[in-house]
Amino acid sequence: MLSIFYREGGKILQAQTEKGLASLKLEDVVWIDLVQPSGTEKRAVEAFLGTEIQSRAQAEEIESSSRYYETENAIFANTNFLTPGPDEYMMQPVSFTIVKSTLATLREVPLRSFTELQRRLQVNPGLYPSGFGVFASILDQRVDLDADMIELLSKEISQYARRIDDREEIDQELLIDISQMQENTMVVRENVVDKQRLISNLMRSDKVPRALSGRLNVLLQDIGSLLNHTNFCFERLEYLQDTVVGLINLEQNKIMKILAVVSVFLMPPTLIAGFYGMNVRLPVLNAGNNGDNVWNWIIIIGLMAFSCILVWILFRRKKLL
Numbered sequence: 001m002l003s004i005f006y007r008e009g010g011k012i013l014q015a016q017t018e019k020g021l022a023s024l025k026l027e028d029v030v031w032i033d034l035v036q037p038s039g040t041e042k043r044a045v046e047a048f049l050g051t052e053i054q055s056r057a058q059a060e061e062i063e064s065s066s067r068y069y070e071t072e073n074a075i076f077a078n079t080n081f082l083t084p085g086p087d088e089y090m091m092q093p094v095s096f097t098i099v100k101s102t103l104a105t106l107r108e109v110p111l112r113s114f115t116e117l118q119r120r121l122q123v124n125p126g127l128y129p130s131g132f133g134v135f136a137s138i139l140d141q142r143v144d145l146d147a148d149m150i151e152l153l154s155k156e157i158s159q160y161a162r163r164i165d166d167r168e169e170i171d172q173e174l175l176i177d178i179s180q181m182q183e184n185t186m187v188v189r190e191n192v193v194d195k196q197r198l199i200s201n202l203m204r205s206d207k208v209p210r211a212l213s214g215r216l217n218v219l220l221q222d223i224g225s226l227l228n229h230t231n232f233c234f235e236r237l238e239y240l241q242d243t244v245v246g247l248i249n250l251e252q253n254k255i256m257k258i259l260a261v262v263s264v265f266l267m268p269p270t271l272i273a274g275f276y277g278m279n280v281r282l283p284v285l286n287a288g289n290n291g292d293n294v295w296n297w298i299i300i301i302g303l304m305a306f307s308c309i310l311v312w313i314l315f316r317r318k319k320l321l
Contacts, residue, residue, distance in 0.1 A: 002041045003033040005121055005134075012125040014118075018044035031121070031134045032104040033114065042106075049099045053106050054078065067194070068201040074099045075207055079198050081111050081142060082149065082191050088180065089149075089187045096135060098207070103131025105138075113141035132208060136215055139195060143222050146192055150229050153185055157236055164240060170247050178244065182237045189230040196223045261315070268307030272300065 004015040006029045015021075018041050021029075032045055034053070046053055051074050067078040075098040080091040095106040105114070117137055121128055128134050160178060164170060202208050203216050 001035040005031040012122050021048045026102055029102045030131055034106045036108055053097050054095045077198055079194050080191055089184055098131050101130035103134050113138055132212055136212055143219055147226055149188055153233055160240055164243055175244050178241050185230055185234050192223055192226050265308050265311055269304035272303050
């Protein structure tokens with residue numbers, strides 16, 4: 001899909017076919033947005049701009065240190081935009097090309113920051129004198145959405161903290177959920193750092209209008225605060241993870257303690273039972289007298305009970321119970 005935003009009579013109008021480029025001048029076009037373009041659309045835009053637009057495959061192969069570069073007449077920038085999923089975030093690469101003052105964007109999926117900007121573009125055309133202004137607005141929208149994502153992450157972390165405080169389902173599944181939350185936090189932080197690097201490169205460029213310097217500087221400050229927030233979220237997740245591991249270990253230690261105490265309690269009775277279970281003549285026992293057999297059982301059971309009580313007293317004195 002192709003969307004062309006061009007200036008005419010003080011307004012910004014929209015065209016959606018590559019044929020409309022033939023009647024337009026480069027300086028009149030503010031923004032060309034390509035979403036899953038066909039080969040014909042992409043070639044028409046490249047011919048109009050006089051330069052090649054990177055494909056999705058090329059953008060994904062570019063190293064993070066080479067996502068921004070300039071030529072004599074154009075600026076090329078590549079960055080990733082996050083799209084939330086059911087369990088994790090997905091990185092969607094977007095390519096930006098600025099020739100003189102015309103911006104061209106290439107993406108494969110609909111993005112909220114682009115959709116909202118397209119609505120505002122035609123309502124307030126005076127706020128977007130060139131493609132650089134559109135580019136700065138896209139980054140501004142993206143930083144705001146990243147801030148919303150980080151705020152959502154913080155709320156989810158608070159929910160996990162309440163679950164731990166209430167001792168609700170503290171098990172391996174909770175530990176896995178916290179680990180996934182850590183991964184999501186790192187993905188968000190990586191995405192924010194990518195925007196920070198891109199804006200820093202723009203501020204050093206001689207092609208960017210000086211009027212945008214203040215706006216870009218504010219974006220850098222916002223990104224710095226987001227990075228601090230993501231660091232705090234990650235540290236909090238590490239603390240929750242350590243807490244869950246500690247609570248799980250305490251539960252396991254309680255179980256092992258119960259098993260150890262039961263084993264120790266049964267050791268003396270087992271010894272007595274084994275001693276009197278030997279096939280030899282033993283003291284107290286008299287197989288020929290039924291009356292004595294009753295007292296023999298009572299004596300043996302008494303010895304077993306006495307040994308258990310003795311072990312219990314020793315454990316209490318040692319403060320093991």
